[in-house]
Amino acid sequence: MSISARGNLGRRGRAHLLAATVLLGSAGAVALVPQAVQAQTYRFSSVEVNGNQRIDAATILSYAGIARGEPVSAARLNDAYQAISGSGLFETVELSPRGNTLVINVTEYPTINRIAFEGNARIKDDDLASIVRSQSRRVYSPSMAETDAAAIVTAYEQQGRLAASVTPKIIRRSENRVDLVFEIVEGAVVEIERISFVGNRAYSESRLRRALGTKQAGILRRIIRSDTFIADRIEFDKQVLSDFYTSRGFVDFQVLSVAPELTRNRDGYLLTFTIREGQQFRFGRVTTVSDLAEVDADEFQRAANIKPGQVYSPLAVENTIARMERLATRKGLNFIRVEPRVVRNDRDLTLDIEFAVTRGPRMFVERIDIEGNATTLDRVVRHQFRTVEGDPFNPREIREAADRIRALGFFSRSEVTAREGSAPDQMVVNVDVEEQPTGSLAFGLSYSEVNGAGAAISFTESNFLGRGQLLSFRVDTGTDNSTSRFVFAEPAFLGRDVRFGFSAIYAETEGRFNAEYDTRLIEISPSLQFPISESSRLQIRYTVGEGNIRNYTGGPGIIQDDADRGALTYSKIGYTYSYDSRRTGLDPNSGIRLEFSQDYAGLGGDLEYIETTALVGAQTMVWNEEITLRAELEGGVLSMLGNEDSRLLDRYFLNGKIRGFEGNGIGPRQPENRGGAALGGNMYAVARFEAEFPLGLPEEYGITGGLFADVGSVWNLDNPGAVDDDFSLRSSVGVSIFWDTPIGPLRFNFSEAVKKKSYDRTQNFDLTISTRF
Structure with a gap:
């Protein structure tokens, strides 16, 4: 290259200008200084452009900015050179004054024929191609190539490869074309x-x-x-x-x-x-004040869910503000803002919180603009807002909507901002998103205590047709069972915060848990679920299905009687109330979970019963959050109505609910001379306690230990005959190894049955997918 890339004239360019200056100024060498300055002024009646192939000569002249007949100094020529060279279109530029003619010689940058990457193994070519700005069939630019090389290095640094280096090189081809090759040395991971x-x-x-x-x-x-x-x-x-x-x-x-x-x-x-760290503070006095006549401060104070003495948490303050502002909305009070005023008490390490209910600026939502959603429908994003066009503008609601949009999992990036609209009191909310894949197709192997070893194939799409709907299909096959499940869910049914669900199950077992019979179950269940408070939800459902016992090979008894009844249908309606304190996040170390369900079967079909189940679980972290304690209480009652007895398919078996026992290993059982098969029970109760703690291993291994103790029983048959169906507690203790692996959280249980019946079947080890609280 004959022209310097730092903005000065190249060696040849400076020589041409110097020669022209000497020739034009020799006649006045003995004159005064003003005459010497005048000798370095040029006038060109014509301009000659050479070497250009793709770039029109008029374009080059426009960069030079020199008009015919205009007085031109040497400095002005240098400026013209700088302008042409700075366009980034030419590899070399020369300006040569020849009498009344200015000759501009250029060498155009070549065209990029193709872009290649060499030496890369950790990042694929397609990913690297999306990083670089240089493109095929575009003009090659050395500065852009260097910028691309730096961008590739940054991508490797994001993977921890700080020693990565990238060198752009060109391979010249015919017709002024080049291949641009990025030679990559990835380096080791730091x-x-x-x-x-x-x-x-x-x-x-x-x-x-x-x-x-x-x-x-x-x-x-x-x-x-x-x-x-x-x-x-x-x-x-x-x-x-x-x-x-x-x-x-x-x-x-x-x-x-x-x-x-x-x-x-x-x-x-x-x-x-x-x-x-500083000192730990707790909440002191919590009060509410307002100077608005229409606001009852006592009523808003009752909406506060903060108790004095609790450990201070900004989230608790935010949740209280949100509750108060929602109360104002329900009462028809617009533009209400709640401002927390904090008074610090260093003597007793408390923070007094005064919630001031004031009137904010009168601002409205003019419109909500959504950009970047090529697949997802606008209404899916708009549903995350609790306000619409024309509603009062609430900055807190906008922030909460932004959090809900991110929680969808549909977008790799989402930004929600607000700006002034057509008037000072009008606000435009901008939502800028970048979509990401939301579907998955998985093949794999599985193992669990209940199903044993098996294979699985599943397809899941969480944003079906861009409507925000869930569509899932899964087939699991085990050594003695197979299950097919279809699930569809609409999270915003009829545009409301109501989740509509539909599921269908077809399941077959063949001698499951060494049983001497096969089963088949077909079930369809639509449901609706909606919130009834900040921490609780209610689901109502209808279920219709059919199940039967087949190929029984044992002796006469209860199972034979169930098998003789053939395929029975059922039609039932039910509900589940769930409460989870973790939804509010007021206490990062503790949580309570409650579920209560009831189903009534008898809306047609062959069976009539009421089934009631309940579960209460709690978790807390102690000893500076090093140890996690969990406890769960669970129970259920199956009450038959009419003259029919309960079926084997409807009773409880406690599979996986008490560790230390095999599947179908607890509860009423037929005598050995009649096959000794488990019969299940109409009632069950279980209590589970466990502690999880570190084992002293590096945290990155993801391995922790645990101790557990389970106690419970399943009992009661409608017509037991000679079968022992009395209430009798079973218990077990053991140790667990929790391992968070890339394929999922695994749990290894080593257990010992402490209290059992002589006919119970124990199991000292099992490997399961961990389902912690």
């Missing part, structure tokens, strides 16, 4: 060998490490990407730490510094967070 903390007193390093998104390198380093050093993730981790402490009452918490330090071999980082 992992985080250790994460440590300085200044932590209330929580251990292991607990804080579990809160971070960044993890230490461990045995799964080839799979877990969170153990690689990514500088951008540090800021996220600082915010995570701040949220962790603030939600636990440490209002003065600060991250003083984060020091990443390379190891001696430069193959890993030592990451040190220096923090200042």
Whole structure:
């Protein structure tokens, strides 16, 4: 290249200008200075452009900006050169004054024939092609190629490959074309060998490490990407730490510094967070005031769900504000804002909260603009807003809508902003989203205590046809069973916060749990589910189905009687009330879950009964959140109506509900001379207790331990005969290993039955998919 890329004239260009200056100025060499200045002024009656192939000469002249007959100085020629060279279209540029003619010689940049990547294994060619801005059949630009190389390096740095390097090279082809090749040296992954903390007193390093998104390198380093050093993730981790402490009452918490330090071999980082915890504060007095005549402060105070003495949590304050503003909306009070005023009491480490109910600015939602949703319908996004065009503008509601949009899982990126509309009191809400795949097709192997080993194929689409609907189909086959399930759900039925569901099941078993019979079940169930408070929901459903027992090979008895009844249909209506305190998130360390269900069968069909089940579960974290305690109480009653007895297919068996026993291993059982098969029971009650704790292993392994104790029983038959169907407690104790693997959370249970009946069947080990509280 004969022209400097730094904006100065090239060597040849400067030579041409110097020669022209000497020739034109020689006649006045003995004159005064003003005459010398005048000698360096040119006038060109014509301009000659050479070397251009794709770029029109008129375009080049427009960059030069030199008119015919116009006085032109040497500095002006240099400016013309800079303008032509700065266009980025030419590899070389030369300006040569020849008498009254200005000759412009250019060499155009070649056209990119193709773009290739060499040396890449961790990032595919298609992904790299989406990063670079250079394109085939476009003009090659060295500066853009360097920018592309830097972008590729950044992509590798995001994967923890800080030593990656990229060199753009060109291979010249005929007809002024080049192949642009990015030669990539990926380098090794720079992992985080250790994460440590300085200044932590209330929580251990292991607990804080579990809160971070960044993890230490461990045995799964080839799979877990969170153990690689990514500088951008540090800021996220600082915010995570701040949220962790603030939600636990440490209002003065600060991250003083984060020091990443390379190891001696430069193959890993030592990451040190220096923090200042401060003191933990609790809520003091909680009051509500207002200077608005239409606002009853006492009524709004009753909407507050904060109790003095609770550990301070910003989320509790936010939830109270939201409850008060929703109360104002229900009462028809528009433009109401609730402002929390905090008074700090350092002596007793409390924060007094005064909620001031005031009137905010009169602003309205002019419109809601949605962009970027190529597949998802606008109404799916609009449904996440509790306001529509023309409603009073509430910034809190807009933030909550943004959270709901992100929670859909339909978009890889979503931004919700507000700007002034056509008038100062009109606001336009902009929603900018970027869609991501929402469907999955999975093949796999499975294992559980109930179903044994098997294979599964499933298809799931969570945004069916862009309508926000769930469509799922799954087929599971095991050693002695097969189940096909179809599920459809509309989360915004009739445009309301009502979830419509439809499920269909076809299941067959062949000698399941060594039983001497086969079963078949067909069931269809539509349902509606809707919220009735912040923490509770209600589902109502209708179920119709048919089930029968076939191929029984045991002796006469209760099972034979059920098999002789053939296929029986049932039609039932039911409801489930559920309460979950974790929905409000007021206490990050504890939660309560409650479910109560009832079904009445008798709306046609062959069976008539009432079934009632209930479950209460609780979880809390103790010892500075190192140990998690869980407890669950569960029970059910099947009450037959009319003259019919309960069937084997409808009774309870406690499979998976009490550890330490086989499937169908507990409860009433036929005598051995009649096959000894389990009969189940019309009633059951179970209590489960467990503790989960760290084992001292690195957190990135995802392995924790646990202790558990289960106690319960299943009993009662309508016509037991010689069968023992009395209430008799069974119990077991054991240890568990929890392992969070990339294929899912696994749980290994080693158990021992402590109390049992002589005919019960025990099981000392089982591997299941973990379903923690």
